[in-house]
Amino acid sequence: PAGQLSAGQKTRVSLAKSLINAPELLLLDEPTASLDPDTADWVRGYLENYCTRHHASILLASHNMAEVERMCDNVLMMRTGRIVDQGTPAGLIARYGRQNLEQVFLDIARGTGHAAQSEVAATRQ
Structure with a gap:
């Protein structure tokens, strides 16, 4: 069963x-x-x-960013139910100045690094 x-x-x-x-x-x-x-x-x-x-x-x-990095051509990153960034895994890694997608995910989830700068810029517009 x-x-x-x-x-x-x-x-x-x-x-x-x-x-x-x-x-x-x-x-x-x-x-x-x-x-x-x-x-x-x-x-x-x-x-x-x-x-x-x-x-x-x-x-x-998925929350498994190593899996996402391996399997996905395009990635949508979400925070609090909203899409906050998108791109190829390599493009996101480069844009955030990180070594892997897990670090990018953590920046976005925590609102730190490039993610924090992007949020500040978005609120000014």
Whole structure:
């Protein structure tokens, strides 16, 4: 019975169900959150290959910025329910002067660094 599955098993079943009809658009919310690192890495690779083979796209909601950096061509950053910035992972990293997307995410979430300067400039306009 499905009620006896672990969180990771439920995640794998959910992913399998989402792929069964070979959709061109996948809507995924934290698709690897309950998976062990090895399985999560396999799932990310599988999804990347799936998109290439099926010319599909993924709309991914995630707090895992390493996953976002690896899988996404374009990123929307949100704070308090509002989109505050967008761009490619590399573009956001460069704009914020950071080493990775996790650091950019933390700047935005905390309102520090470039994110704080952007908010001040936006309030003056």
